Amino acid sequence: MHDLLEGFLTLISPSRCAGCDEPSESTGVFCYSCTALVERASGASAVFEYGGPVADAIQRFKYDGRSELGAALGSVMAGHADHWAGKVDAVVPVPLHWRRRRFRGYDQAALLAKPVARSLGVPALLRGLRRVRNTPSQVDLPHAERQQNIAGAFAPWRLCGVGRVLLVDDVRTTGATLRAASDALRAGGVAEVEPFVLAARLLIEAT
Numbered sequence: 001m002h003d004l005l006e007g008f009l010t011l012i013s014p015s016r017c018a019g020c021d022e023p024s025e026s027t028g029v030f031c032y033s034c035t036a037l038v039e040r041a042s043g044a045s046a047v048f049e050y051g052g053p054v055a056d057a058i059q060r061f062k063y064d065g066r067s068e069l070g071a072a073l074g075s076v077m078a079g080h081a082d083h084w085a086g087k088v089d090a091v092v093p094v095p096l097h098w099r100r101r102r103f104r105g106y107d108q109a110a111l112l113a114k115p116v117a118r119s120l121g122v123p124a125l126l127r128g129l130r131r132v133r134n135t136p137s138q139v140d141l142p143h144a145e146r147q148q149n150i151a152g153a154f155a156p157w158r159l160c161g162v163g164r165v166l167l168v169d170d171v172r173t174t175g176a177t178l179r180a181a182s183d184a185l186r187a188g189g190v191a192e193v194e195p196f197v198l199a200a201r202l203l204i205e206a207t
């Protein structure tokens, strides 16, 4: 009976680690073993270094349809967003093109932006920006081509006249996407744009 009850509770309340996807005793998003492997990023603009359990969690969140990880990873970001308290008027996620969103079923940056905005007590403007071009994935492009690929991909949309924006995305690699999105925000009248990502990826360029 006890086993049955335990099985049932696991079924209705699955507590799995976002990194290894195994049942986790930890109250955090990562189990204890994964937590030991996670690297904090330096500075306020990223929470983690990309890699290990963080990379696995983001992969699962973006490409395996695990949208529920958005709330968990977003709350981790929210827990590290104190630096921006009182310094921004709204949170704007870097949007996917509508075709990609329709394919995936959700927009990952929007799911991350909501808990961050809630913790800062400002609105999440999920339609602040619009992706006007469906660009090929940045992942496969060399450094120099990323900026060219993404330039002009965004347009300001419903910014509601906000002056200072916290721009949220899942991963920063070269920063090309964040720069293009910042340009669009400034074109829409935003005076200050601060980028904030879940994970910063260090690119080792072949020379």
Ligand SMILES: [Zn+2]
Pocket (backbone or CB within 6 Å): 017, 018, 019, 020, 021, 022, 030, 031, 032, 033, 034, 035, 053
């Ligand atoms: Zn784990």
